[in-house]
Amino acid sequence: MSLLEVTGLSKHYAGRPSLVQRVTRDPGQVVRAVNGVSLAVERGEVLGLIGESGCGKSTLGRAILRLHEPSAGRVTFDGTEVTALAPPALKAMRRRMQIIFQDPYASLNPRRTVAEIVGLPLALHGIASGEEAREITARVLERVGLKAGQLDRYPHQFSGGQRQRIGIARALVSNPEFIVCDEPVSALDVSIQAQIIALLLELKRDLGLTYLFISHDISVIGYLSDRVAVMYLGEIVETGPVAAVLDNPRHPYTQSLLSAVPEIGARRDRKARVRLQGDLPSPLNPPKGCKFHTRCPLATGICRSAAPQTRDLGGAHSAACHRLDEGLSLLEGGR
């Protein structure tokens, strides 16, 4: 059994209805940020969730933890249905499921010391208090590469990379099994990014952690994930083992995403290029049929009218596209 199972999870946001809509009881516009997503994460693995801004990947991460209450669907963690838990049981469950946020500036309270920030989960979950809590906090701080002597400092006294370490310490202090890493390295410079990635991998190995790693950066996802899920406009379009998805992408969106990444070492002239036209459509008014058809070079009639079903491609690799059978690829000669 997978550690985390997500089935048909949706998160919809209703726009504020106009007066006419209120009078006529018209529900108005709905943003389908996450729309019927199913996925599973095995114990000890890193599932990389990749997609562009606005595709719903962060919302999905938060809906799994019920930081945003899902509109529909089920989340099961280690056999317990998280989506059915009452608040006290949910709180207890959160001890085992944590999150690291993207922005190391906005996610730390500037008026609290590091000891207070990192120690808060200990108090919330009644794990420890007083001197004992301080000791645990100091230990975790050293574990993430900071010094115990920095306990009484404030976030502004740290650099971006160090702040991200504080955020990691806060997620670790309650001894969780599963962590949603929501773009934890996107705000950092390259050399600092590498330090944090190395730290996250080391912690995973030493503490037996499981990650849902959310990022828009294919290089990062490709480097540290065991499996990958590709998201577009609230839906997962392709998923599979990292080697299968990156080396043999089957969905045209995954193919164009991969070909758009500037690569070191690939000669400019040799690289097959797929250029997507236009921007991501508005999730307020998503295209009918396959949501990618407005930008897809392979789109035909059926793509415009019917949403494709997710199809198993063998080897735990699956994709949702009408034209999978036709052996079409946007990438000349593959990668």
Add this chain to the structure above:
Amino acid sequence: MSVLLEVTNLRTEFATRAGLVRAVDGVSLRVARGECLGVVGESGSGKSVTFSSVMGLVRSPGRVAAGTIHFDGRDLRGLAPEEMRAIRGRDIAMTMQDALTALNPALTVGEQMAEVMIAHDDTLPSARGARRSAIRDRSVEMLGLVGIPAPETRLRQYPHEFSGGMRQRIMIAIALTCRPQLLIADEPTTALDVTIQAQVLELISDIRARLGMSVVLITHDLGVVAEHCDRVMVMYAGQVVEEGPTDQVIGAPRHPYTRGLLASIPRPALRGQPIRPIVGQVPDLVGLPPQCRFHSRCPLARQGCLVQVPMLPAGPGRQARCLRLEETS
């Protein structure tokens, strides 16, 4: 190829409460006509300040303290403010990283494009009607050039009505309106998604080839440089540490910082192998002693490195600021 921009020993300082910060310390560079120079560095390396200095856009408490800036044969530091204003926007144009804050939210895109032409274009007809339609025609042409659909309608819209990628294109269109000889693009795609980033970079390369313009591409992304730039200059803590043809610098870096930077980029090909991050952090720029600035993080550092290090030849057309070059060849 003739040299369009030549900067020698540029020093830009900021007087802060903590002390004097030399954000740019002895930077020399050349951009040839038609060439694309990539400028790489992490935050605080001085890459943006270097080119703000070239544009004459450094404001108090900052000042350009030393050095020469020659553009198309003219000494830019010796120019009066109004002479500099005539060059800026016409001969050298710059696009900013954040298009939303760089564009004026209270003016339509058409009005912002017209401003540039009114300020710089002497060939505009003087009769009011003819002038107005000449400006409109040119604006429509420029928006079309950067791939914005329905330019006539879009000209009447405000920046907030465009997506991030579109706003970046509008800024490029404004920058290109007067057909500058040099375009300085400061992190043009950092805020954009990768599929949109690819569109914008292709656009810049395309226009460069078509108009024969020189481009300086400031970025922190070595992949972008690898694909779009002829030459690359790597900056660290206010100095150039390595410079040369892109393929060579990225294929066989000589400076330990460039090597560390390349080794810290996670790549799918390196799956399962440890990445080797550069240890430590960028030094505080206040009161830096005149010695190698990378030595505290450098795996090759020795006692002998605690001296002032000049740029040294590192192969044909290449230079690096390191005393241990024989160990990195």
